[in-house]
Amino acid sequence: MSELLEQFASVAMSRRPAALATLVAAAGVTPKKAGSTMWVSEDGTLLGSVTIGGCVDTRVIERAEHVITSGAPELLRMTLGDEDALELGLTCGGEVEVLVQRVDPRIVDDATVLAYEFARTAHESGRASMVVARLDRRERLAVDESGATAGTLGDELLDLRAGEAALQRLARAEASGVERLTYEGGDASLFFERLAPPETVVIYGASQVAMSLVIYARELGMRAVIVDGRERMATRARFPLADEIFVEMPSEFAERVRATKQTYVVLLAHDYKYELPVLREVLRSDAAYVGMLGSRRRGDSIRSMLKEDGLSPAEVGRLRTPIGLAIGAKSAAEIALAIAAQIVAVREGKEVAIERALPNAVATPSARPAEFREPAVG
Secondary structure, three states, rough: OOOOHHHHHHHHHHOOOOEEEEEEEEEEEOOOOOOEEEEEOOOOEEOOOEEEEEEHHHHHHHHHHHHHHOOOOEEEEEEEHHHHHHHHOOOOOOOHHHHHEOOOOOOOOOOHHHHHHHHEEEEHHOEEEEEEEEEOOOOOEEEEOOEEEEEEEOOHHHHHHHHHHHHHHOOOOOEEEEEEEEEEEEEEEEEEEEOOOOEEEEEOOOHHHHHHHHHHHHHHHEEEEEEEOOOOOOOOOOOOOOOEEEOOHHHHHHOOOOOOEEEEEOOOOHHHHHHHHHHHHHOOOOOOOOEOOOOOOHHHHHHHHHHHHHOOHHHHHOEOOOOEEEEOOOEEEEEHHHHHHHHHHHHHOOOHEEEEEOOOOOOOOOOOOOEEEEOOOO
């Protein structure tokens, strides 16, 4: 779960009013922490931080008590010197805006509570959502990628307009930020807060390429998961940066852990017995990316087998093999780089203009193997 939603769950369990402070903007320079939050409870307990404990947090704590008591939100504008700005990841001094709002988990129809409960459910189900806040009121509206909503901004017409804008931002995978909307009832400045499950690269096959790909995935801010049935290969010593390592049959993992729109699947096993059962699952899932190591000839053979197994042309067409962008990769690290680059291109919607090709010299049998059961783990 995201840090914010974990913090919200703690506040909800406390049954105490709290002030939620959100960094909504940093003027003049590029913010690196828009959406950072801090909760200040009625008894002074703190969760999270807007910066890393500097002057902004101090000012927020000072105003939180007043916001909790009055119920009226405050938009704090603070001018920072160069030293303070560095705490927020800014290159020089500028102005930041922090929205401080009261949240009361004891009120069952509190719009903010409803919005974050909805966002938490969406997150746990693998769906991204946007929580929208007015900068002049305490209400919030949540919208998930299916268009479902919870909460309100206090105006039905504004809810409709904000819901449309939230869906557009979700479709474009836009980061959190402020946007001014015009609607039939007027106009309003809103903060759109993106809450999405972490993007995850699931790597089947604990190979040398996988070792480098884990490093690239983490550098890209993605989780990295290794799946392999061989205990000697899928070890923490070989994959110290992997978020999770599963020593089990790949097909069982693919069935048990359903791929979502936030999942990027990479098959490096180079073995029909492992690949086909996994591909049958992931190509029918919502996975954002499915790539498999292999030559064009081997890829054609795999596609034919999948069609024989009943997968539709559209499902089979999702498979990217040969895998990776055409950068002339030869070493394991270079192949991993080509794969990581292709994942980024797919994520950013830029792959259409880029030829997919990665030379692979491994011969691929043209006939379908007689046996497809996976070997025992070990």
